[in-house]
Amino acid sequence: VCSARRPSRRAAAAARTSRTWPRYNPPAAPAPRSSARSSRRPAARCTLWPPCPRPPRTPAPRAPPAARSVASAPRDPPPRTARPVLTFTGRCRLRCLLGAVRVLGFTVEPHQPPLPVLSPPTHCALSLEALPAAHTDRVMARFRPGCAVLLLEHLDTALTRFLLSFPPLCRLFQPPFRRVPPGAAAAHGPRRPDGGTAHSDTETDPDVAAELALLAAVGIVPCGPERGLMLSDSATGALSQLLRVEDEGVPVIMVCGPKSIGKSTFNRYLINLLLNHLPSVEYMECDIGQTEFTPPGCVSLSTVTEPFLGPPFTHQRTPRKMVYYGQSSCEQDTERYIDVVKYVFSSYRKEVPLVINTMGWVKGEGLLLLTDMIRLLSPTHVVQMDVYDWKAMAPLTPESVRVAPGLYTKGQQQGKGKRMDLSAAESWKCSEGEEDASAPDYKLLYVHPEFPGAGAAGEASILRDMSILGYLGQLQPPDVPSVLPLHSIVPYQVPFNAVALRVIHTDVAPSNIMYAVNASWVGLCRIPDEIRCQSAGPVLLTQTPICDCLGFGIVRGVDMEKHLYHILTPVPPQSLRVVNCLLLGNIAVPNCIFVSQEGIEGEIPYVTSEYNYSILGSGKLRKRKCFKQRESTLQCDDT
Structure with a gap:
């Protein structure tokens, strides 16, 4: 069993002075900080083998981990049948040494630099899938076809250290602990690194146990394939069509659907696929409640040049255009939301494909607002994600959008809609030479996902807090x-x-x-x-x-x-x-x-436990969407 020590965490003293706003007095250069070297965890070289039955043989003595890596392979594989897919939770730094692998749609090859991969249990577990090599050299000839050799290193960054410093998040990248009754532990077998117990002879094999121990020392724990992303046939077909469209022109792809259906996961997979062929992809975030690259409450336009292999709180970055809407829902002020979307979309230049993410509010006024957005943004493709019975929303065919009224626009049947002021109405008019905004022309792609959205994502407010913490992690000095x-x-x-x-x-x-x-x-x-x-x-x-x-x-x-x-x-x-x-x-x-910050002494400001929620007016007012307002039947008597 390989043992690994955690990196040393000596605090580096730093001389700090007060900073002033740069517009008036630019801050002085920070004083140099003393550096501290930290011990590194052992790296694991992992080989993904294709499924091929092998007769059992007597295993040879294993060398120490520093000399021989996990499942490092000459022509003969370990005495077990390994899958070409490794699904895991945790975090690591991934580098492909031989062959090629695919993770969340992005293809990793030997010529690429190491990539950070973060797979917390709060979202779908990531999977490493071995791909057949395009060219077979002398080294790859020693391995079976479809084999990939990976170098997995422990990932320890300023962001991960900052997130794990809060007690509620200390097990953020570890699988959830499952309690086993005392009497059942001996009957089920030894305990696995993820907190469960081994049920098969394969999991109790010494070679497999050593491999799991070394992977756990690196920072990842294998899990079942059901925890990973499972693309349905409709999702695979839609992705294939969108990739073919990219070869023909510059598509504008809008992804819509109800809440917790998997829109964000589909967008990550699609963008990573496009980055295999393009240097950059534009991404427009219109879901102010669950944003991808920014803290919540924003409508933004980002230029994506690198794959993002993790949840939103692990890749917070500055977008090319961003407007702070200030709320996690636009129900209170939909007109300002539309104006913000128009302002951000005006910065898009039709040079690279654009992926647009929309809100999960698709009922009532939310569906009318989505109709307005389709007419405003003029997508070439609309990906509608929903269950098979279409209970959440009706199919958004071009014909139905053409005749249906929106929240601020009218269809060809002149349906009812809210009225804008004169200035806003003028901005919605089409200029000369443009087509009618009420007659969009796009291709509709249906996707029925078979994966449970974002996994065990929990409440949306928790994910919003995680995005804010990920943004504040940029304050940590990397050295x-x-x-x-x-x-x-x-x-x-x-x-x-x-x-x-x-x-x-x-x-x-x-x-x-x-x-x-x-x-x-x-x-x-x-x-x-x-x-x-x-x-x-x-x-x-x-x-x-x-x-x-x-x-x-x-x-x-x-x-x-x-x-x-x-x-x-x-x-x-x-x-x-x-x-x-x-x-x-x-x-x-x-x-x-x-x-929960470290080093706080005495009374904590802005926090109190002496608050009585029974006092009238002390609670937060919430809008009840399930009740419909009845129309008044009273008539005014003017006599």
């Missing part, structure tokens, strides 16, 4: 092996009159605005108007602007004497120089940031 608590990082100082302030989701009295801003999640935005304020007080906007968002931050404190905001943000200084607006929405800072 420091220990985790720096957020309260130990020096924030920026922003004068009140340097930025405008706006609360998006509700009306707040000017006398209470600072209470709302303190300890809040804010969007760092840029408005075209210049901020001019003679006094030192805060600048308040009367309307919510639709403007570029450059990043996010936490208002750590408000200094009323010096008229300063203290903001903690990973946005680089060159981008902060143009920030002149702070937008406060309905996206909250995760609770673990307040209560």
